[in-house]
Amino acid sequence: MKHRFKFLVIVDDSEELEVAVRFASKRAASTKGGIVLLKIIEHHDPQHWQSVEEIILQEARDEAQEKLKKWSKIINDLSGITPELCIKEGIASEKIIEVLEEDDAVRFLVLAASSGEKPGPLVSLLAGQKSGKLPVPIVVVPQGLSDESIDDLASRAE
Numbered sequence: 001m002k003h004r005f006k007f008l009v010i011v012d013d014s015e016e017l018e019v020a021v022r023f024a025s026k027r028a029a030s031t032k033g034g035i036v037l038l039k040i041i042e043h044h045d046p047q048h049w050q051s052v053e054e055i056i057l058q059e060a061r062d063e064a065q066e067k068l069k070k071w072s073k074i075i076n077d078l079s080g081i082t083p084e085l086c087i088k089e090g091i092a093s094e095k096i097i098e099v100l101e102e103d104d105a106v107r108f109l110v111l112a113a114s115s116g117e118k119p120g121p122l123v124s125l126l127a128g129q130k131s132g133k134l135p136v137p138i139v140v141v142p143q144g145l146s147d148e149s150i151d152d153l154a155s156r157a158e
Helices: 017-031 047-079 092-102 121-129 147-155
Strands: 006-011 034-041 084-089 106-113 138-142
Touching: 006 017, 006 047, 006 092, 017 034, 017 047, 017 106, 017 138, 017 147, 034 047, 034 092, 047 084, 084 092, 092 106, 092 121, 106 121, 121 138
Parallel strands: 006 034, 006 106, 034 084, 106 138
Antiparallel strands: none
């Protein structure tokens, strides 16, 4: 099925990820869009530990694949959409921009802001320092919204 446009969701270990996934799932379903799940493996490249680094990276890739499968099932359960799964290695902000530039069908980056004092590292970075470098708008969903509120906001036609 060819989608008109897609929502990009970054899979990390944050509590607020569930909110971003719910919003993107419901919004994509109501607009007949698609979803891309991106997991970034951040790593350093110390040359003298390269063989150990490769083992650690393979374990990180396996773990990333498992996380993507978990969230893919959640999205499918919420919306009937099977998302595209993407794993990138490197600096998070650079890889997010890279994915956005590579796939011109991605029209929105969906993030969720933590309900704490600070919105979270991705929101701070991408909605702040890097916002002028992004080729698409950012949707920031507050973590404190109820499922009903998210569903209502995501399903509005206008």
